[in-house]
Amino acid sequence: xxxxxxxxxxxxxxxxxxxxxxxxxxxxxxxxxxxxxxxxxxxxxxxxxxxxxxxxxxxxxxxxxxxxxxxxxxxxxxxxxxxxxxxxxxxxxxxxxxxxxxxxxxxxxxxxxxxxxxxxxxxxxxxxxxxxxxxxxxxxxxxxxxxxxxxxxxxxxxxxxxxxxxxxxxxxxxxxxxxxxxxxxxxxxxxxxxxxxxxxxxxxxxxxxxxxxxxxxxxxxxxxxxxxxxxxxxxxxxxxxxxxxxxxxxxxxxxxxxxxxxxxxxxxxxxxxxxxxxxxxxxxxxxxxxxxxxxxxxxxxxxxxxxxxxxxxxxxxxxxxxxxxxxxxxxxxxxxxxxxxxxxx
Amino acid sequence: xxxxxxxxxxxxxxxxxxxxxxxxxxxxxxxxxxxxxxxxxxxxxxxxxxxxxxxxxxxxxxxxxxxxxxxxxxxxxxxxxxxxxxxxxxxxxxxxxxxxxxxxxxxxxxxxxxxxxxxxxxxxxxxxxxxxxxxxxxxxxxxxxxxxxxxxxxxxxxxxxxxxxxxxxxxxxxxxxxxxxxxxxxxxxxxxxxxxxxxxxxxxxxxxxxxxxxxxxxxxxxxxxxxxxxxxxxxxxxxxxxxxxxxxxxxxxxxxxxxxxxxxxxxxxxxxxxxxxxxxxxxxxxxxxxxxxxxxxxxxxxxxxxxxxxxxxxxxxxxxxxxxxxxxxxxxxxxxxxxxxxxxx
Numbered sequence: 001x002x003x004x005x006x007x008x009x010x011x012x013x014x015x016x017x018x019x020x021x022x023x024x025x026x027x028x029x030x031x032x033x034x035x036x037x038x039x040x041x042x043x044x045x046x047x048x049x050x051x052x053x054x055x056x057x058x059x060x061x062x063x064x065x066x067x068x069x070x071x072x073x074x075x076x077x078x079x080x081x082x083x084x085x086x087x088x089x090x091x092x093x094x095x096x097x098x099x100x101x102x103x104x105x106x107x108x109x110x111x112x113x114x115x116x117x118x119x120x121x122x123x124x125x126x127x128x129x130x131x132x133x134x135x136x137x138x139x140x141x142x143x144x145x146x147x148x149x150x151x152x153x154x155x156x157x158x159x160x161x162x163x164x165x166x167x168x169x170x171x172x173x174x175x176x177x178x179x180x181x182x183x184x185x186x187x188x189x190x191x192x193x194x195x196x197x198x199x200x201x202x203x204x205x206x207x208x209x210x211x212x213x214x215x216x217x218x219x220x221x222x223x224x225x226x227x228x229x230x231x232x233x234x235x236x237x238x239x240x241x242x243x244x245x246x247x248x249x250x251x252x253x254x255x256x257x258x259x260x261x262x263x264x265x266x267x268x269x270x271x272x273x274x275x276x277x278x279x280x281x282x283x284x285x286x287x288x289x290x291x292x293x294x295x296x297x298x299x300x301x302x303x304x305x306x307x308x309x310x311x312x313x314x315x316x317x318x319x320x321x322x323x324x325x326x327x328x329x330x331x332x333x334x335x336x337x338x339x340x341x342x343x344x345x
Numbered sequence: 346x347x348x349x350x351x352x353x354x355x356x357x358x359x360x361x362x363x364x365x366x367x368x369x370x371x372x373x374x375x376x377x378x379x380x381x382x383x384x385x386x387x388x389x390x391x392x393x394x395x396x397x398x399x400x401x402x403x404x405x406x407x408x409x410x411x412x413x414x415x416x417x418x419x420x421x422x423x424x425x426x427x428x429x430x431x432x433x434x435x436x437x438x439x440x441x442x443x444x445x446x447x448x449x450x451x452x453x454x455x456x457x458x459x460x461x462x463x464x465x466x467x468x469x470x471x472x473x474x475x476x477x478x479x480x481x482x483x484x485x486x487x488x489x490x491x492x493x494x495x496x497x498x499x500x501x502x503x504x505x506x507x508x509x510x511x512x513x514x515x516x517x518x519x520x521x522x523x524x525x526x527x528x529x530x531x532x533x534x535x536x537x538x539x540x541x542x543x544x545x546x547x548x549x550x551x552x553x554x555x556x557x558x559x560x561x562x563x564x565x566x567x568x569x570x571x572x573x574x575x576x577x578x579x580x581x582x583x584x585x586x587x588x589x590x591x592x593x594x595x596x597x598x599x600x601x602x603x604x605x606x607x608x609x610x611x612x613x614x615x616x617x618x619x620x621x622x623x624x625x626x627x628x629x630x631x632x633x634x635x636x637x638x639x640x641x642x643x644x645x646x647x648x649x650x651x652x653x654x655x656x657x658x659x660x661x662x663x664x665x666x667x668x669x670x671x672x673x674x675x676x677x678x679x680x681x682x683x684x685x686x687x688x689x690x
Binding site for chain 2: 319
């Protein structure tokens, strides 16, 4: 997620990136990112020890970092507890990605005000993203209105009243459980994120659960967090294999896709367009010409990966359309029928 | 279907087989079966010609048979129109399977009375199977009662009122359309029954349809019948690959599974048990021991195929349980929790 977004920003010549974080301690985040990138042996052996105890990767990493920084930097380590908080982890991933890519993007941090992101309840103007998602799914519009900007609220109301929402993980409940019950354990072991016996846990739990939240609770262990399992389930639904993820990590996004822009964005895009190293897609139907071009070697991209990444986008939109409460309002080819959004600013 | 059932009967030393048919003309069925098995060149070239015209396989075969039999046998060919009718096709498949297996099973035919099997409406005591299935799905109990034996009626009522029915193709609608939308065309080309561009049709139609009957109508062509497409969809849901089908056709059932019996059946089974060439499964949990035994070469079966066939059975039961109107009444491991049914006769 972080690597993909930073890489996309870098490809489009972004110069600055601002993200929200529980801490404003950019120095600590940068130092920590360095440890993650260079992986000194002291750190990796400590990480392995914590993983062997059965901790989840995020937790094992947090403890290994604390151990390492305490030894190396003393005072800084007091601030390390902070990195376990969700938006700090994300910030850390952004910084790591920027360093890994050798990008020139300059980072700033906005210190978060209000609720922890993991807080699930409404807490007023600064409710957490998790809480806001829950309110939206429950269509608690009064609370949503107090928690999000006016334009977001208007967009949500417009889409939902047209039958295009809410689409929640539960919208996939029937498909997920049917899919796991109907297929072999071996089928799942070929999907990205399985392995370490997770395929067997999926089969065991799907045979015994009829609700998604029960399924997640059943599969969850100290090592495999609910978040990790949810991601892995989506990999299974879309049939995402390790080779695709590996290739995407190595080669990055093979296109930039514009879903909407304002007049400043349009100006900027037309200004940088000729210097872009990957194609800029404004209309989905461009894919055929672009693929042919890249197959002939006229583009500096990997033709097969380009197609695989773009079609994953199309497939996700198609599934989204089907999961909308009013199935007929959005068809599976919305990628080809919905125009790019443009707004004067 | 026919090959599997005849092979199973043969494995358990059945001596006679009786099936319903629109015709009582066993001689015609047997002659036709011979043509299908030996495939004389005159017949195959005529079949190819009809297929090239874009006819479905069943229709192309019917016309090719008529052409061939007219040339070879003259008078018999007048009766060939008959073989296009659904239960004659099935009967033909049974006879072909018996001949292919070199089985000693003796065949008798019961001439069908009442409606054509393709008739979809209630026609009284002798309604067609299709019509009866429709009545059951619609829970038209008065009509069902008039159309099926009393014991069947009682069983249906009992199961449905416990929330274990109806389970119809539509129960899989959401899963099927989500599955096709979420996955690549290439994914489906690896499934048994795809090819000849059917994978592309599946993708095209699933992106545009939100109901199963619309999907089938959209995919259907002169060449690909609705029945063929429905079967192919199930192959996709269960991830059935050509190698599995090919191996099963070559090696046959690797086990016999008893779901229920009466006292005569029990006596018979204990009498033949020691002479069976494949294991007789009465309890699902026997699979582990049987697999270990066959891996050691102590059984005359293919261990890998045994596991694949049996697990397909388990997966089908598990999915069925999930598709029941009351999901919690049947769990995904009913194969392991439901005892073999026994009834005194």
